[in-house]
Amino acid sequence: MRPAGGPGAAPSGAPAGGAEARRFVGGPLLEVRDLVKHFPIRLGLFAGVSGWVRAVDGVSLSIAPGETLALVGESGSGKTTTGRCILRLIEPTRGSVRFDGADLLALPPRDMRRMRRQIQVIFQDPYGSLNPRMRAGEIVREPLDIHRIGAGRAERDDRVAALLRKVGLDPAMRDRYPHEFSGGQRQRIGVARALALQPRLIVADEPVSALDVSVQAQVINLLMDLQEEFGIAYLFIAHDLAVVERIADRVAVMYLGRIVESASREEIFKNPLHPYTRALLQAIPIPDPARARERQVLRGDPPSPAQPPPGCRFHPRCPSAIETCDRIEPPLLEVAPGHWVACHLYPGEGGTRGNLSAPGCV
């Protein structure tokens, strides 16, 4: 039996939906194993470390080329930290991140910079993530300049025009500054910048959350179009499950630093197993007054990731908690092909045990 929780606890390490990815030939594009990120808590400038926030506490997932994995969770679930660790915007405490076979965490900074051409990011806030002093064209061209792509300025400028057109912006707008664009247009600039280096993976962190409903749909459609055209894989980090259902191939649900369930899109939405996933789905207000709904409202707030509860981290709020839940942390088990759940209600009879999935699983 592994110790419950704790920074030293063995991670429950099956790639989210590892089995599901098997249908893709040639292995996963991204494979994250046992990723851990603990932030120190210091109570003063010179004080020692008084505790650890276990933002990400043993997350494993994989993404196949051209696939969209949605990482879903509420604030404090660790989904954004997971994305940032993959990009090495913050250094993980432990774990491995392999991209196209290469161990990203072992790469020296130089090689990591080169690798960044293939892994790009789209941020949530189209207001804060663009440099207000740069023109739209410069923002999109900057990655081309940095990586010295294209022979000379003229060729890069042609590329910028093509990129802007690709995301539905008029290249004539290239000389405008970010504040002259609407939120949706700004997010398109962010998408164009992410596309500039023809990446194979884009980490999209809540890319449509800040947008108005009517514009949100445009950007979701754009992301799907670009994926079909260029075969880009997305790690789509989001909290809105209705959006996720549109765009994802597979879904991994996070709670307090751990993946509690992962499965194909159809499975998650038609057959959610983890009580947290169910609560999350039920909590979404439905835009249809004719459909009165049965709702199990969760009681209590999510605990702090600095002091996750013993046993299953969800047990204090779980409507189905049983006796073992507050003592033993359930491992992530494959209860049906490609459907992984970390919950004592699903012992996964004869199912695959979490750690079996080594490199051969994909």
Next chain:
Amino acid sequence: MSILEVSDLSTHFGTAAGEVRAVDRISFRVEEGETLGLVGESGCGKSVTALSLLRLVPPPGRIVAGRIIYKGTDLTALPEKKMRAFRGREIALIFQEPSTALNPVFTVGYQIAEGLIVHGMMKKKEALREAVRLMQLVRIPDAERRAREYPHQMSGGTRQRVLIAMALACRPSLLVADEPTTAIDVTIQAEILDLLRTLKRELRLSLILITHNLGIIAETADRVAVMYAGRIVEEARVADLFASPRHPYTAGLLRSVPRLGEAGPSTPGGRKQRLPSIEGSVPDMLHLPSGCAFHPRCPDVMPECRERSPRILPVGAAASSAASPGAAGAVACFKHHDGEGRPR
């Protein structure tokens, strides 16, 4: 009976770049015990409407026209000193940001009690006891102890409950909730909305719920007013609005919301279903299009839409009985009325 009747309200902001008509001749009413949903996208004027009702519009904004009749009194005509007796005591506002709407240096108990003290309804000691009772009312466990805590010691959901307790302190009749759950997680949101619905029933409150979330509108509102670029473009009972939206903007908005279970099946590597969307984006309030502000994005645009701005007029049963706008439904669109206001 209407508790609130707003007619032809306009709130403008004088900026260096020009006059912004943030709220432009809007009319609506709230019946006693009713929940009116005010829905729209960013910049449509829904928050300015809320602030106008309480006459809290920050400069350079000001109410330039219209009447706000609350229980028979025209609030726009009141001197500031008399207006104060209405704020919090008759009409209370629940703010959007639980992290910024609370003062970090006072205990939450004191902040809830403050309104009671300011309005001279209670002495400090009694008000602090009442604050604990209000915290129990909004289902904060261990209220006695938590009343002595500061906002940073509480989670976002609990802070939102504190804001609701603050709004309820002086027993207002009308509650204006501006995006009360936008900043909090969906599982907590469900709890807060549940609480609002229960309290509204128990305390016989009328509620104006401002949100961009159509799901929240569908589950909480009795009647809905849809705003676009400073105007109310459609008003209807909630079931009617969702079943048969009349304004092309409302229809587009309803179509573009992703709904659970409607994404359609996907085949491995296959094409995913696209969401219908409204072309273009919300207009810049400083440079509004001519005629109907929605016309550049409208799929049903007609020549007259570019020239004239349609008035909001009753439709259906409301039109034939010549009742006032909003009794059953009203829409501002030339698809439904000609330039002379005759139904089409």
